[in-house]
Amino acid sequence: MLLKVKTKIANEVATLHFDGVLDISTVESIQTSVNKLIDIHEVNLDFDKVTFVDSTGIGTISKILRKLNSEGVTATIRNIPPGVFEVFEILGLPEIFGEKVFQIKNA
């Protein structure tokens, strides 16, 4: 299964739309997509079409969030499907990165 990443940049705000799975097979493309962003002060990761994640995918997301935070870039994950959000919650990601970073779909 693949993951399609569509990037939109406007006014130093980048929005990455993910479509597919966030797993060991796709983490590289996520990483590459984020690394390409230059002169951006806000990044929105749109998980609207993410169907499921695995531990490697979550590990990669957390690394991206840490990297962006360390660079002073505001990062949020939006439209997280409830099932995926639950996985994040069980792992305690909102506690670590902040509740506002993780925005559940239709919430």
Place this chain on the structure above:
Amino acid sequence: MAFEKVSTVEVQTRGGSFVKDLKDKDKANSIRLVGRSADQGTNEEDRNGSVMLSNGQVIVSNPKGFGKFPTISRGANVEVLINGEKLTSPTVVNEDDHIEVSVINTEPFFSLDLEISKDKMKALLTLRKKPGKRYSIEDIPPSLEVCISAKYQQEIWPEVGLQQVLDVLHENKVIFGIREDAIQKAVAFQGKNISIVAAVGQKPTGVQDSKIVYTFQNRVANQDSYFQSGNVISVSIGEVLAVKQPPVTGYPGIDVTGESVPPRQPKDEPILIKGGVHLINDGTVAMAAISGKPVLEGSVRKYLSVDPVYVVNGDVGIYTGNIRFKGNIIITGSVLDSFSVDAGGSIELWGDARLATLFANREVTIHNNAITARIQAGGLSVNYKQILQMLRVLQDRLESMFNAARILKNQPAFSTADLKAKGEGQLVQLLIDFKYKDIPKIIKAFVQALSKVNKALDPMLTEVATELKEKLCNLGPLRIKEQTEVELLIAKVQKAVETEEWLISTKVNITVNYVQNSVLRTTGDIIVTGPGSIASELEAGGSILIPYGKVRGGRLMARDKIKIWELGSPTGDSGVNIQLLDNCCLEAKFVHPGVILEHGTERLLIQENNRYLRAWVDEGGHIKLEGIAQK
């Protein structure tokens, strides 16, 4: 009472002949009546009648002229019929009356009672005898008033034959073990009651329960197989500690009715063992699996174990260095200045502890004195409590993490494909990185706390600490392949928690002959067997018992009881401080002035000599005293 009519007599009228109709069996009892008056009056014309008895014969003579008729009455042991009617009161008779006199004899009597015991192993025979009595009519000279009675003549015992007794036994199905000699004696016995065991069964024989012989209990300490340490017995690996003698089935017996009595089933108790002991030869021989001190514990069910023992033959000092050992330590000499002994088990010291430190998780026994020593028994140190606290938190967090991993894997939006490829550790690492970040910190604190404990630790604690650090700290989780590894780790932590809890809660004692300038702490009792305690600090989770000694100076605190022979000094200058806890009671036979009792903020100074002093804290939290004050 049996009555037998032994004679019938007809009385002949005056001047005539008499008819004798005797059914007598006993000639002595027969009565012959002769019809002639014997009572002669002075006047030939007026003469009283008379009755006489001679040789058993009743002779009535009528009066003459105006003389009186004679009367008869019934005396003892006779029955008198006048004209067929029983004589009950004095009655006038004449020559025409038909007088029958019967002697009342009693017949001998016996009874046989047989009682068979419930198990039918014994037949008890009781023979009750009552002798019969024979009487004869007494001669009475001619008289106007006659009382007829019979005189006691002889006693006749009942005759009981052996065969009669045997018949009774047979009627009651007693056929085995009959004791004819005893029965013969009983039947010949001339007394009222006799009880004998008439028959005895034969008990089953030869039954033997299994028996366990603990061989180490019988050996003397200086045998080659033992290394002597005072009177302490230790065993070497491979030594036989116990031998079980197998049970033996016996032979059946026979009860008094001739029935076979099966022998009881012999008891077959196994040798029960705990650590340090192996069973061989189908469990009939127990062998030491390690060298150490054999321990037999339990009251009803005895368990055999061998505690590892480290024996120091001599002093702990410059040649031995400080001693740390996970098991029990036995020191035949003393612990010298500035040296310490740490035991995961118990410490037994046959010499003194002088300026020394002794720590043991179990009992400390000092056969001599503790001078300026610090002695602690039982896992009560602050460090141990901290370690337990950490282990409990760790156990809780690990279990929580394990549950989180389980829930996560059941989430439809969570894929476990990478876990199969990279191992379960991937998920553990993720959990530790986010929600369970505290786990590595707790582990590190735990390891650090262990390193601070200056005591011989339970090796399990060290093992658990090492494994926790390897698997859950830094990148350790990534090395975890299977979920079961985490489960096993949690189980080990749980076991460690249980061990620690046991160490802290178990009450162990310190026993010492004499204490001076020392600090003693234990979870159980402090027992000072000798002269007492001088200027020492004693703290017991149980009781402080100094039954024959003095306490001068220092501080005492116990949870249950403080029992002392003499408290304080006659000069009043050695102020002992007693900390009375809520449920603790102080008992002292002699108390001198200067002793201070404290409970919370309340402080009470004993100002006069007391005998049999009792002190306790009442429901209101105040110190109460009871004793005999002596000014």
